[in-house]
Amino acid sequence: MSQTHEFQAEVKQVLDIVIHSLYTDREIFIRELVSNAADAMEKMRLTQLTEKDIFDAAAELQISITTDEAARTLTIADTGIGMTRAELVENLGTIAHSGSKAFAAALKNAGKQNDAQLIGQFGVGFYSAFMVADKVEVHTHSWRNEGEHLVWTSDGASSYTIDESVDQKRGCKIVLHLKEDAADFAKQHTVKQIIEKHSNFVSFPLLLNGERVNTVEALWLKSKDGITDEQYNEFYKFTAHAFDDPSYRLHFQAESPIAINALLFTPTQNMESFGMGQMEPGVALYCKKVLIDPKPKKLLPEWMRFVRGVIDSEDLPLNISRESMQDSALVRKIGDVVVKRLIKHLDKEASDDAKKYNEFYASFSRFFKEGVATDHTNRDSIAKLLRFESSMTQTGETVGLADYVKRMTSEQKAIYYQVAPSRAAIESGPYLEAFKAKGIEVLYMFETIDEYVVSSLNKFDDKDLKSVNAHDIDLGDSDAEGEALPEAETTTLCDWIKERLTASVDTVRPGKRLVGSPALVLTPEGEMTPQMRQMMKALGKDGGMPGPKVVFEINPRHNLVKGLSKLHLTDPETAGLISEQILDNALLSAGLLDEPQRIIERTQKLMEKLAAS
Structure with a gap:
């Protein structure tokens, strides 16, 4: 018996919103209909456990999708619980029947920002079908034997009809007669891409034109004990669209403070x-x-963009289209739990297999350094993952900050480091001499970003991070061999050099940290570091930037300095050229020499003087 029903006025309003305003991407309708079909079959699966008298009992629980380009139709059928005539009226005849009038009124009175919170209380995903279809048929038979063969039909405008349908199997078969501008949804490859994107992990077999599409399991919901490495790798490649194998994986379930199932991977290759x-x-x-x-x-911090995988939480409050989360605080809480778990996992992996971690870190160090500089919440934890070469490691070997702290000397007050382009540049320079002499380890940092990292971190394990070229480091008296200039002569020489080089130096003083080098330069407090100057130069922002004024330390034990002390009294012009040369050599070693050409010109003058003498 055919029946025609009018939609209520407020229901028409809600339907118009769903079709024209709610969803930002029309392809979402397939996800909604497949999810509804999966829910119907889950109900059927539970019903089978308690009921014996079931219609079409032999029907396998599965979803079948059929495309027909010629007829411009898309059919989505399930073998789920189905509907009776009364259930068709209740479930499809009134949208969110329990409160559609209240919903429409609330939506009308609410500001635009509150729409998502309101619509999240009502389940109207089925009506997304009318975004792409000008007519929708729902053929159904309830799981009950006494149920009717029925078809619900509507154009989504003003009314719907319920009629008899011949030989309908148990469940629902939804036939969408697509609009002209939605003809792509009748193409198999289009539908397959959408299913693989949105609905690949539904619990039941999903067939597209007779071929199963969802062949990869939702491993994140399974027990780790029953999953092989091959299955994990296959899942990673499928979800990440990757060709490499993952370097690390983290599979965990959490119940508190929020229910989370997560399966995360770190790649081998940094794209x-x-x-x-x-x-x-x-x-x-x-x-x-x-x-x-x-x-x-906004789920994970930006520095974690290299991580691949899945996070699933049934606690998420979603809006009606599932396209945005209502509670951003809850999403942040999920992210916080995952970030802490992953950092802890990588720290343990690094401890268990240092060689493997070093290989991984060599490719992905930039992300961790970015994390230290930008992720204030997790900065200290991320710092544990950093690795550097040092004065106590071989080339290519690294040490973490925690291990550095463990082997600090009893008198040592800080974690010392030097930023330079290479290991050779550090070890051939003057800054390392006193540290090596006293058995103090120095971390080697080879990237300009390292300057930001240490300035952002500032401390680790309550120990200051301090550059070896800081002006205020006091390592005590030098144990260097050789007789030093008398104190009075040293003071006289320092004063003379200061007067001669006043445009370039802030202070001239004898240096305690020098062993085998004649001099070094230090960056005064408040001055831009060498690495910062290089960064500004690389960014083209050094225009008009004055040259550095440095603290110039000389070594009173070095023969060159002793000779300069005598020469400045007898030949101040030559002594001046030599003092300028010593300064430029020190600036070059510090990465602060802006005009290296002047070294060549000065060397020419000195050679001419030497040849004439």
């Missing part, structure tokens, strides 16, 4: 290092195996 541009977030957010956002930007 950013190949000039591929900045990676996009790679951890997809799911709710009960249904994709919410494939690339959520």
Whole structure:
């Protein structure tokens, strides 16, 4: 018996919102209908446990999707619980029947910012079908034997009809007669891409034109004990669209403070290092195996963009379209739990297999350094993952900050480091001499970004991080061999050099930390460091920037300094050239020499004087 029903006025209003305003991407309708089908079959699966008298009992629980380009139709069928005539009226005849009038009134009175919070209370995903279809048929038969063969039909405008349908199997078969501008949804490859993107992990077999599409399991919901390495690797490659194997993986479930199932991977290859541009977030957010956002930007901090995998939380409060999360604080809480777990996991892996971690760190160190500089919440934990070469490691070997602290000398007050382009540049320079003589380890940092890292971190394990070229380091008296200039002569020489080089130096003083070098320069407090100057220069922002004024330390034990002390009294012009040369050599070693050409010109003058004498 055919029946025609009118939609209520407020229901029409809600339907118009769903079709024209609610969803930002029309392809979402497939996700909604597949999710509804999966829910119907889950109810059927539970019903089978308690009921014996079931219609079409032999029907396998599965979802079948059929495309027909010629007819411009898309059919989504399930073998779920189905609906009776009364349930068709209740579930499809009134949108969110329990409160559609209140919903419409609230939506009308609410500001635009509150729409998402309101609509999240009502389940109207089925009506997304009308975004792409000008007619929708729902053929159904209830699981009850006495149920009717029925078809619900509507154009989504003003009314719907319920009629008899011949030989309908148990469950629902939704036939969408697509609009002209939605003809792509009748193409198999289009539908397959959408299913793989949004609905690949539904719990039941999902067939597209007779071929199963969802062949990869939702491993994040399974026990770790039953999953092989091969299955994990296959899952990683599928979800990350990757060709390499993962370097590390983290699979965990958490119940408090929020229910989370997560399966995360770190790649072997850093695509950013190949000039591929900045990676996009790679951890997809799911709710009960249904994709919410494939690339959520605020779930994990930006420095973790290299991580791949899945986070699933059934506690997520979603809006009606599942396209955005209502409670951003809750999303941040999920992210906080995951970030802390992953950092802790990597720290343990680094401890268990230092060689493997060093290989991984060599490719992904930039991300951890970025994290220290930008992620204030997790800065101290991320710092444990940093690795550097040092004065006590061989080339290519590294040490972490925690291990550095463990082997600090009893008198040592700080963690010392030097930033320079290479190991050779550090070890051939003057700054390391006193530290090596006293058995104090110095970390070697080879990237300009390291300057930002240590300035952001500032401390580790309550120990200051201090550059070896800081002006206020006091390592005590030098144990260097050789007789030094008398104190009075040293003071006279320092005063003369200061007067001669007043445009370039802030202070001239004898240096305690020098062993085998004649001099070094230090950056006074408040002055830009060598690395900062290099960065400004690289960015083209050094225009008009004055040359550095440095603290100039000389070594009273060095023969060159002793000779200069005598020469400045007898031949001040030559002594002046030599003092300028010593300064420029020290500036060059510190990375502060802006005009290296002047060394060549001065060397020419000195050679001419030597040849004439």
